[in-house]
Amino acid sequence: MNLWHAVAIFAAGVGAGGINAVVGSGSLITFPTLVALGYPPIVANVSNNIGLVPGSAASTYGYRKELKGQRERLLRLGSASLLGSLLGGILLISLPAQAFKVIVPVLIVVALVLVVVQPRLNAWVMARREIQHSHGGPWLWLGVFAAGVYGGYFGAAQGIILMALLSIFLDDKLQRINGAKNALSGIVNGTAAVLFVFIAPVNWLVVLLIALGSTLGGLLGASVGRKLPPLVLRGVIVVVGVTAIAKLLFG
Numbered sequence: 001m002n003l004w005h006a007v008a009i010f011a012a013g014v015g016a017g018g019i020n021a022v023v024g025s026g027s028l029i030t031f032p033t034l035v036a037l038g039y040p041p042i043v044a045n046v047s048n049n050i051g052l053v054p055g056s057a058a059s060t061y062g063y064r065k066e067l068k069g070q071r072e073r074l075l076r077l078g079s080a081s082l083l084g085s086l087l088g089g090i091l092l093i094s095l096p097a098q099a100f101k102v103i104v105p106v107l108i109v110v111a112l113v114l115v116v117v118q119p120r121l122n123a124w125v126m127a128r129r130e131i132q133h134s135h136g137g138p139w140l141w142l143g144v145f146a147a148g149v150y151g152g153y154f155g156a157a158q159g160i161i162l163m164a165l166l167s168i169f170l171d172d173k174l175q176r177i178n179g180a181k182n183a184l185s186g187i188v189n190g191t192a193a194v195l196f197v198f199i200a201p202v203n204w205l206v207v208l209l210i211a212l213g214s215t216l217g218g219l220l221g222a223s224v225g226r227k228l229p230p231l232v233l234r235g236v237i238v239v240v241g242v243t244a245i246a247k248l249l250f251g
Contacts, residue, residue, distance in 0.1 A: 013213020021059030021221030027156035055214025056186035062222020063179030084148020085191035114164035140169035151188035
């Protein structure tokens with residue numbers, strides 16, 4: 001690795017950490033950067049995942065005010081994220097490295113549709129829900145589990161999927177939901193990272209550079225994201241999601 005490669009990886013980490021704090025899909029900056037620099041897809045994916053863990057922690061810390069009062073919710077949904085991430089990580093090692101190129105664009109499209117129709121869909125769900133759950137009920141748990149599988153497998157845009165799910169099933173402010181999304185994404189990344197340390201090839205210099213960059217980006221992104229109005233935040237989600245699809249299909 002030469003100096004310019006190191007600078008590029010660090011800069012990608014800063015960008016990924018910032019985007020993950022506000023929306024998600026920061027891996028669509030770091031992962032393509034690593035592949036473009038010549039790292040094998042599995043090594044790039046695994047090293048990227050581990051490197052983004054400190055950034056997830058930083059963005060979660062940045063949303064600590066919005067996370068107050070969500071302990072029970074996060075414990076319940078966090079179990080779904082943890083179990084899903086373990087399964088996703090195992091699938092990453094077991095399935096072909098390029099399989100996500102077919103699966104991921106479809107998942108992102110579904111997530112973006114959910115984000116766009118979320119206000120009306122949320123009202124529809126709330127009106128027909130027989131029992132009000134502060135944690136979203138069993139369907140949200142299953143959805144978060146599925147997002148965890150996806151996040152453990154590749155991770156890019158898992159924040160968009162989580163935001164869509166949480167916004168639909170939880171009657172709460174969008175910024176509090178964004179804080180919960182950061183915490184759940186952190187659980188997914190952290191769980192997969194621990195698994196990858198033992199069963200997958202890791203480039204630790206890449207991990208270090210992304211970790212430093214994503215931590216800085218996570219803190220900066222959280223300070224900006226917390227100030228965004230709901231409409232602007234939803235718009236950012238859609239823009240990043242469309243960009244993610246373009247990168248995966250044509251990048």
